[in-house]
Amino acid sequence: MPSESEPRRFLIATATAHYKNEPSWDRPGLVDARQDIIDLFTKQFGYEHVSDLGLDPSQHQLTERLRAFCRSSEREDDDLVAVYLAGHGEVLDEEDGGGHVLLTHDTDPDDITDALPTELLARKMLSGTRVRRLLLLLDTCYSGQGGNELTAAALRRLNRAWGTVSETGLVIVSSAQPFEQAEAGAFPRTLREAVENVATAGHGPKALALEAVVQQMNAQGGHQRVGLTQVGLTGKVPAFFPNPRHDPQLTHVDLAVQQEAAWQREADRRDVELHTRLLKRAMGSADPGRHGWWFAGRRTALGDITDWLAESRSEPTRCALVVTAGPGSGKTAVLGLFAALAHDELRHTVPVHTLELQPATVAAARSIDVAVYAQSLTNQQLLEALTAAAKVHASTIGELVEALQKRDSPLTVLIDGLDEATTPDTLCTGIVRPLMEHAGHGIRLLLGTRPHLLPGMGLLRDQQVDLDADRYADPEAVMSYTMRNLLQADPASPYRTCGPTLRRAVAAAVAGAAGRSFLVARIAAGTLAAVPEVPDPQDAEWRANLPKHAD
Template structure:
């Protein structure tokens, strides 16, 4: 960061309202300083009633490979008390776990696996050791509830205990008498109360689950550093023999719905978020910077006039700016760039990208405090997200939360900036405007309205778009999506919603598809960047850049004012093996049906087989019906796909894995909601296409000759119209 940037970051005018805690924490369990794996395993027995268990060594190896994998980094566990893994004596166990040299405390996470034979008496469950005598159980065996009692007397906060021994579930009745466990503990028995353990059954089930987590199907599980407890339990139980089950040895349920530091995720970890959590909704995604279509330079330098105006607004006195435009005209992309470039983490971690940005297009560091995407969200959800972003306590209902927000805001002498996009895509846009946005300003600003408030709002709203003289397609419809209806459901006023927002909030309207903010050259530059910067593109070599410029101009002309169509078409061309001539009838055929046509071409190129193509359409269409952050994979996505296809039992995890391994995965955004991985289409126009025109997607693409015939017919009609006008 330059000295000038550092000065701006430290100034009262631009510093963030609250620091992002995730800027420095390596993971959400940063308080865990030490991680221990203890294996208590007995394989040989003096008493002939208990046969040897040579397979236990293999069980131990499987478990150690997971918890002690060096690839886990600081999430890795280290083996503690290794002597307990080889036929330990009762004294060794007591020395290690009852009277250790250093007792576990709240800075420790521990996993204890007990495997071998077990037995029950009338009053208790016992772990059989090598020297255990059936006639002297109290002296020669280890009481299971006593073992757990030793652990309960420590201050360890995060603990996983797996009892892979015969009749282990019988100890459940004993453990309820112990001091209450923390809800971060998970104590499991691997057998039914009346069934003996099968050697290798539990670790085989764990290993099978971990194999799936590492596979393509494992994409359905949480992508964070730790597995969710409920997913782990369900996955292991599904792989146990029918005679066995996992039993929770606790009088009350543990914390099942979240992750545990005792369950490190073995999947390769995704790239760290580019920005702090408060701005994640709208920021450019790390995946987009690495995607095959990404034009990194253009993402941060294009649309200079529009970007410069919004950057200037961040330093001007607070006001409301309403960014409008038709679907696909790039308003969300510009807001995403504004949010990303303002973020402290991004500016710190990516100086090579920000160095290429002209100073006039670079927002002050920390100048945006919160960024929210409204798609599919109810107004109350948006209010809660706003409060969480700036660290205000939530709860008590929307009215109470808004009151806390206004009180908090009224205490700030410096501006607070919030960017909110896709107002028209919320579940209730009218209520969002009247009951939330119009009530965000503090009471002290009532006399002057928004102009007297410390709150700076930058809002994104779809509008009808500016009419063009471009020709419609053969069906007589707009194909780019830029002129899609801008009147969201529930709006009764004849005035377009974008105008209602602007008037109600007394904002400045910035229509991105009108002069002076629209420049057709931006569209061609964007296409050129995709064609020339995609590594495997036939236009990537410098000697083909001039050709790419000509093709990009043809794409931009056909796309009218749609960055969405430009992106899809340029990506399709960049994925081909050979150059395409700008006058090629095939290019005209590709673009003639707009977003539908390019989407259809991608489907047919990737999946020539009609049945496979239909399966992909059904799977993508299921995602089109998701709201909020997206559709969960685990169980929900297959069920939804079967429902929209009206083909029960047709789709499963392998189908989804195949889709995500294909180029069609580029149409999806991977996100997280409540600790669960979810998927959504990257643009609302794609969702509409899949909902309403999915059968057209399955039809063969239009041939170049058909496109030329349509063009000739349109030219003849235009000539006739001109003659009529001059008659």
């Protein structure tokens, strides 16, 4: 029962499940549908069920009993009245006068034009009555059409008295659009699911927003689209649906659940980036269908990154290290290897012994908390990725810095593809650099980018892992990678059957032309593997035409 300060709530629920003049119209499923509505409104929303109409009303019974209830002297201006009507509905042809009609228990199948015009309900319930807050649930075929006509009729019936009461209005929820048929029982089921869905509202709001309820109903799929129409509103929409979860003390729970969900969405995005970008580049195969690891060498680069990661997390010598170089150098492959080793599940799929990785490298990689691939990310998206990784709520870079300063140990983040972000320059100057300069020991950044962005972060190229520098040159790795491509890039590769001396001479020529570019080596070797004939590696013209790395 409502308290003295709350309005009274009344439900009238009826359904035409049987038709005395046309048994083929019978819809016995509507008996349970009506009961579902009664249970929902009385048990969840606190409505009092007015049972005068019951099941299978005639046209006269329907209109007169609705009219009698609405005109009763017991009605008060702030009463909340909900009416559920279920049954067959039809749209008349224009030559028959057009409009939506409700088929009642006594409708003559040979004279449907004499069925109950849906718009008549507006006059019966609103004209000369004290009803000011009316929710009409139309669960019929083509009910959207009926709702539109009811709306038009209601606008003609609303009088000035409506404006003297706050939070008044007529709300029509239609189970189907104007040209859609309705499935028996679908409307009550989707309504209950929407009401019980925390996505509609958590514990905070006292009432469920009608728009949110309808949105959730439509989000459940199905061929029907629920419609919502509101007219005569004075102030807020009447609270027809009290929130069954309302508990102010649990509002913080809602926020925590929403925050966890947002963090999980970010984690899912990182997982996609890892599998589709970083891992693929680390494995080194040009064929997305291949799952073997083609990574080769880069021992010096791996060693320097390992040393940086292994520095004391409480007092690191520098908070950022960048793996940089021109295109094709393999910087994403290097960073992708560390990202894979940092992942709890993927770590076990990396062939550590085959790749001859040092135990220190495997151990150091585990200090990386998250790997982000910045391609096409905006500044805001990177900020959201970092706040999710740190599990803090921060809407600005300043708030994130403040949160990181409070950490007992640094957050270690790998970010590759800075130069491929939506706005690389502002991302580096507006997000990355402030973290480096103001977050103290709260964050460590292992970055991947081309050299031109280094000045914007206040970094010197010769202090980074520059894969184009002589220190990191690895001709043996390029040669090994070239040989792997010649043998395995194409299943019909002629290098599988040619002599090892010839194969090695071709690989040496390709690797020599590629220089430090693993990308050039992959393209050239992959192209040769697809050609049936093996070239003469001593042919000066052939060697001159090999793709070369641009120094």
